[in-house]
Amino acid sequence: MSVVKMKKLSVVGHKKDRRRILRELTELGVVEVSLASEINGTFVDKHPVTCETIARKVANLESAIVFLQESQRELKNRDFSSVVKNNQSFQNAKFGRENVVMSYEELSSVVKDEYELFTVVDALSDINAELTDIKAKKSRIASQLTQLELYTELDIKFSEIKDSKKTTLFVGFTDVENIDKALTLLPQNAIVRSKDTLNGTLLAIIVFKDDAETSARILSSINFRKCPFNDPFTPLQMIENIKLQLETLNQRRKELYLTVAERFSCLKNLKLLYDFYLIELQKAETMGKCRETVGSFVIEGWIPEDTEVTVLEKLNNLSNGIVCQTRGPGEDENPPSFIKNPKIVGAFGDNITATFGTPAYGGIDPNPFVMFFYCLFFGFMFSDAGYGLIMTIACGLILLIKKPAKRSGGFFLMFMFCGLSTVVWGTLFGGWFGLTTEQLSGSSLGRFLLSMQVLNSMDGTDILVMFGIALGLGVIQLATGFFLNGIESLKIKKYASAILNDFSWVIILLAGGVAVFGILLSISLLSSVGGIIFLIGVLMLLLGGALGRKNPISMLAGAFKNLYGSINVFSDILSYSRLFSLCLTTGIIGMVINIIAGIMPTLLSYAGYVVAFIIYAGGHLFNFAINALGVYVHNSRLQYVEFFGKFFTGEGYPFVPLGSKTKYVFLTDGSAYEQQEKLKTSKP
Amino acid sequence: MLSGTAFALIGAALAVGLAGIGSSIGVSKAGQAAAGVVSEDPSKFMKCLILQLLPATQGLYGFVIGFVVMLKLNIFGGSMADLTPYSGLAMLGACLPMAISGLLSGIYQGKVAASGIALVAKRPEENIKAVVFTIMVETYALLGLLISFLAVYLPTYA
Incomplete structure (x- = not known):
């Protein structure tokens, strides 16, 4: 329950052993490699070549996964429903984190399919490129089509629009209304043919070459656009043609998406491979932190003190040519903060404290206190035992059914406890879905619930007592904050x-x-x-x-x-008076919902019962949601501003051991932890 | 004869109405900012929605005060209480802290929420900090609610 003590590990080895050492360190899962201190005659390879290769692989895998995700939306369209209905891997495709825990070794086994997987990645990338191409072509064709549709009335081939020896022919289109006046300005001998269409006027004008320039100017004043086509087809023929092209493109697009649908079976392995290379990338990057000579290298890093024995033993067993050494942190060094807590305390730490900051190394871990006060205040503010019961059961069910891996379920675990606290406070305040004392005392269950009520938020003196309790709780939390700062x-x-x-x-x-x-x-x-x-x-x-x-x-x-x-x-x-204010809002809005729902049957007779039910369910859902949100944020504020302001600065940085960062799967705690657990269980 | 009940109801109307106006303005400001951010990146919808909802609470607080006034006037009990003009005015006065703080804090909280949404657009992982900035404003609406509630609910108005 605290910030774990760290030790600095230094490993000196031959370069030929480097890969093995890095692999061992990754498997141990407790080493955060830091920049090695300077030694005369050594150098740092800041940009190892392997880094770029691996980074490219990671990027390719990522874009393949993103492409699959984008295709998913397209494939859900009606057009494909018959095809993907029976495609299990498509139906089960998930793009978030998988709810599985695996060891680094298991993860690494995905590499054996690497060749096939990267073939898929390349294929997907080709398909993606072709789809982009098709999209560009389609939009070009579409704009051509809108242009062509203006000329459907023209029954000659575009290539026939030509000037003669002495005359110039203008064929084009204008969407300006009332062009007659402009047309009268044209030379007397100009031949003008016009045809009104839906979108404007189609014009064909023949003038002598000498008048061409003036005519062009007059025409530009009415926004005349010259026909852009000169193909040897009539407009209708061209439209026909283009529609054929469009159909071919759509056909091809469909084919491509069908190929993509088949690739969904690789999704899970792509995700695994992505995580594998993400760790490889971290390993490669650590090489840039090592000091090296031609044949040897030094790696330095932080390890939790209690894993020291295991780490040294494992490394020494690796090869004879390795020298390892550990020491405590020096005066001017700033080790990472590794915070070890029971699961439930960790849940509050991850969701509340972590968004504020990380405890400094050697500082106090505020998480147990945050858990206590957060729970306490949450119940006081939410204050309706009925809501608390629902929250506890809902979160409990999610935890039971989904069994979130490792710490991913912390959010629900936290609110399950907050719900329990709400049940306790709600019972003390007699808050049950906003029902009034009179309503509750109408049934035996209600009388039983009321028998446990200590304070009534609708009673003059009790209100002041509740207000006092709210401030009193604040005094206790502030005193705790000052006490911790004293420590x-x-x-x-x-x-x-x-x-x-x-x-x-x-x-x-x-x-x-x-x-x-x-x-x-x-x-x-x-x-x-x-x-x-x-x-x-x-x-x-x-x-x-x-x-x-x-x-x-x-x-x-x-x-x-x-x-x-x-x-x-x-x-x-x-x-801390907000504790009381928010407590009030939940209760009173709940009460209002009940009153409004209650008068519906008298207003609307039988239909009123249906309306009452809708108001009752919807209203309480709304009250639950808006108050849970309000309580969550105000409670966080009390921790961040009032409590942390007294003692906690969050200036540390979290401990991220080599191989702990993954995107799609959870890794088991490194083998160093496993060994430690074994030692612990065998000792007593 | 002049009845104080009318004054009391005016107080309720001010608390619900003004606080409601404050919240509507605040929520709409935040909503406009949120729509812009979500148009660029739909995955930020939930984070923006939480920020947009924060200025909504003033309206609810005003509503609570309005309701408590109606409770005191025994509107739900059938026969409405007939207050003296002095009591009525007192109840009207008691409603004002909520009405005023709700109106102004709602508007200003909306501005902070809109800026918070801009923060989420740039650094989505820091959304909780944007939330904390935003609820700093709400404290004063809560204090208004508290005083209005105590002043409306505790005394016996005749």
């Missing part, structure tokens, strides 16, 4: 600052809370003791502000600054 300060040996600047706040917040509690319930013992401890805390805080300053005036200023900082803490506490 961080202790770690770097800033004892005085930890006690006076951080723990003082823990005292102030908790004692203040107790004092307020005492005043509200008029328990004088609590209020006076709490008050005194509260004042001690304030005094400590003032001292903390003066800490490390020599000049009395700047000491005073520091103390004042610390006191002034309490305004921020105060507004932080008020920020």
